[in-house]
Amino acid sequence: MDNYQKPNLLLYYHPLASFCHKVLIALYENGTEFEPRLVDFLVEESSAELFAYWPVGKIPILRDRFREKTVPETTIIIEYLHKFYPGKETLIPSDFELALEVRLWDRFFDHYISELVQKIVVDRLRPEGQRDILGVEQAYQKLPISYGMLEKQLESRSFIVGDHFSMADCSAVPALFYADTLLSFRNTYPKLTAYFERLLDRSSVKRTIDEAEPYFYMYPLFDKIPKRFLKEKK
Numbered sequence: 001m002d003n004y005q006k007p008n009l010l011l012y013y014h015p016l017a018s019f020c021h022k023v024l025i026a027l028y029e030n031g032t033e034f035e036p037r038l039v040d041f042l043v044e045e046s047s048a049e050l051f052a053y054w055p056v057g058k059i060p061i062l063r064d065r066f067r068e069k070t071v072p073e074t075t076i077i078i079e080y081l082h083k084f085y086p087g088k089e090t091l092i093p094s095d096f097e098l099a100l101e102v103r104l105w106d107r108f109f110d111h112y113i114s115e116l117v118q119k120i121v122v123d124r125l126r127p128e129g130q131r132d133i134l135g136v137e138q139a140y141q142k143l144p145i146s147y148g149m150l151e152k153q154l155e156s157r158s159f160i161v162g163d164h165f166s167m168a169d170c171s172a173v174p175a176l177f178y179a180d181t182l183l184s185f186r187n188t189y190p191k192l193t194a195y196f197e198r199l200l201d202r203s204s205v206k207r208t209i210d211e212a213e214p215y216f217y218m219y220p221l222f223d224k225i226p227k228r229f230l231k232e233k234k
């Protein structure tokens with residue numbers, strides 16, 4: 001007899017997608033049990049459930065079978081996990097002002113790094129003649145402003161808000177991982193580089209990147225992904 005009990009949580013995601021990395025890192029940090037459900041946008045049946053739950057069709061979304069709830073948007077998902085499925089890592093501090101800082105830097109990584117990265121990468125997938133040259137140029141100009149702000153924030157901190165790994169650091173990983181392939185911060189921003197290395201050292205992060213590796217070839221700037229992250233280091 002099959003005694004397998006499905007976990008309460010189901011994550012609709014793709015292993016390559018940067019916003020999915022943010023939530024995977026939060027789940028792995030806390031050892032939270034969940035069922036992964038890979039969404040392939042190129043296969044209609046694969047994304048049908050996602051669109052039924054969340055018609056804007058962005059991944060990831062979390063489905064809680066126990067509470068019969070669908071939770072979209074990465075930040076809301078992590079807040080939800082924090083409240084209903086807490087683990088050993090407190091990704092959102094109980095101190096109100098510290099929690100606001102975490103939410104601020106979480107927003108910062110999403111809006112002022114990840115969205116710029118998306119702008120540039122998605123443009124690469126557009127047909128020639130339908131590209132947004134000005135929009136891409138502006139995104140490239142904004143990235144160093146964000147890097148500079150992060151360098152300053154990291155002057156006296158190990159993580160982006162103080163000495164504890166938080167939701168904002170979950171957002172930082174994919175934001176910086178992919179941003180570095182577009183406009184590298186490595187030679188110019190030492191604190192940011194050291195911070196990113198600290199993040200890369202965490203087992204939750206290693207696991208997320210390892211699971212993305214088989215799909216890296218699909219990334220439009222695959223050749224810019226450092227060889228250390230590839231299994232076959234050609």
Ligand SMILES: N[C@@H](CCC(=O)N[C@@H](CS)C(=O)NCC(=O)O)C(=O)O
Nearest residue numbers: 017018019057058059060073074075
């Ligand atoms: N604000 C959203 C962003 C999610 C997002 O942009 N997801 C991307 C993958 S990294 C996506 O679903 N792209 C598919 C599309 O835009 O059609 C969140 O935080 O969850």
